[in-house]
Amino acid sequence: MVQIKASRALVRELAQWGIQRVYGIPADSLIDGFSAERQLVDYVQVRHEEVAAVAAAAAGKLTGKIGVAMASVGPGATHLLNGLYDAKMDHTPMLAIVSQVPTTMMGTHYLQDMDENELFASLDTFHAQVSDARQIPGTVREAIEKAYATQSPSIVIIPDDLADQEINYRPVDKRQHVGQPLAGTNDEVTQTRALLEAAKRPLLFVGAGIAQAQEEMVAFATRYQLPVVSTAPAVSLISSDFDHYLGAVGRIGTAPAYEAVQLADLIVMVGTQYPFARFFSRAG
Helix, strand or coil: CEEEEHHHHHHHHHHHCCCCEEEEECCHHHHHHHHHCCCCCEEEECCCHHHHHHHHHHHHHHHCCCEEEEECCCHHHHCCHHHHHHHHHCCCCEEEEEEECCHHHCCCCCCCCCCHHHHHHCCCCEEEECCCHHHHHHHHHHHHHHHHHHCCEEEEEEEHHHHCCEEEECCCCCCCCCCCCCCCCHHHHHHHHHHHHHCCCEEEEECHHHCCCHHHHHHHHHHCCCCEEECHHHHHHCCCCCCCEEEECCCCCCHHHHHHHHHCCEEEEECCCCCCHHHCCCCC
8 A cells, every 4th residue: 555646546557457547638636747748658749638538439440448538627527528428428448537626616617617427417327426536546446447337438527626635545456347248049040040141131240349259259150150240330440351251331331241131031230239220131
């Protein structure tokens, strides 16, 4: 256990989770920690907080590891919303660390004072405002755990006066979370297999949710000799050398993928909530 500023403990907690980079325009109280612990986590200065949030969401999609964005109170916080909703809708783990006015100024109409809890409530995900400097490492830890478990964004709000306070910090063992995969029941597996064996023109339609299961997808398609089409975000997850892959469906998709969807009498969708599935033809 060491006694350090809460802002430094925050950075060390991020490092414990294998986080190497944070994007943002943070308040002075938070940047102090990154300056002191710059050998642990890289801080990437952006020109606008929305860029930070979108970059963090993109990092999560591309790597499967949580992306982190930071912003100051008020306008800085509101600018994160586009990236946060992008992460929410694409089921991507993300952490936003947002500053708040000092605890003594909250609710007084002080410069940039606003209810950030209310702002982020519509995300319907984890968001917490710490009320004691000693809560900061544990709250960040819980936020990261929830982001991985739910594959969604988490928000931690830190009043400026708390980040500068010294606390006793005990690091935890580094953890590796990739989210909890969904598992079907034996009955569901049996029913799916029966449908595949009965179909004349079955098709496998995959999305970005296969990011941690490309090998399993290839094995499944090969075993049942399924042609494979994908959503646009999943294109980079499938090798162009895979014989079963026909390309993406949609405005930037391929003709073979479009034709395969129109001809299929069974479409097995994996790792996607394709919004236009209701337009699929019912060939049979």
